[in-house]
Amino acid sequence: MGMHSVLEVITGFLYSLLVLAFFQPILDKIDNYYMTDHYAPLVIIVSHVSLGLVAFSLDSWSTSRGDTAQGLGTGAGAALASHVNYQLGLLQDPPLSSLPLTLPPVTTGLVLRSLLRFAIGVAVLLVTRMVMKAVTIPFLCRLFGLPSDDVRQARQQMKVELPYRYIVYSVVGFSCVCFVPILFWILNLD
Structure with missing residues (x-):
């Protein structure tokens, strides 16, 4: 396989x-706590980082270590974005009178709107990832006194790889759940 x-x-x-x-x-x-509690952002960050530190007991470099940090970072970013969305009043439950929800008829306009949303959303996430990657790796190399000329070698250092993955993918997860929907609302694509 x-x-x-x-x-x-x-x-x-x-x-x-x-x-x-x-x-x-x-x-x-858990969902209610994440969205409503004042200390939820701190709990989200500490719990996701703690889970990652427990999982990373490897002595040598492994792709699974970075993949795990990436998944935990994305989850932390999405959870933080849910908290922000709720605090800003952006997560509105549909009124009970509209339930059960029905699918709109599939029209050319709906398909084009969906494709436009997809293209804009993916473009924003790719740009976010690219910018964060370009900023985070040199910053972490400078912070830990490592040469930043060989990015591949620097990323194999646990003290660079884990924060890099957490930071970059937390921002990507946050953008996906909070920023991109706001952008769709601004562009009248929601």
Whole structure:
């Protein structure tokens, strides 16, 4: 299958089911806390960074370490964006009279609008990632006294790779959940 064996995929799927079974009863409470509590941003950042530090016990460089940091960073950014959206009043539940929601008829205008939203959203996220990557790696290299001329070598240092992935993908996750929807609203594409 390439990178992972069939047994690893099955095991990962079963672990996911186990985690969902454990957290499903309290997901509403976690969601409510993330959106409403004053200390939620701090808890989000500390919990995601702590999960990453627990997971990164490897002595040598591994792509899985960066991938895990990337996933945790994206999740932290999306959770922070949900908090900001709620605090700004941007997460409005539909009125009960509009439930159940129905799909609009598929028209040429709807398809074109969807493609435009997709193109703008992807472009914004790619530019965000590119800018953050260009700023973060040299900053971290300077901060830790490492040469920044070889980006690949610098990124294999745990003290550069983990903060780099967290910072870049937290901003990307935040942009995806908060900034891009606001941009769609401004462009009347919401």
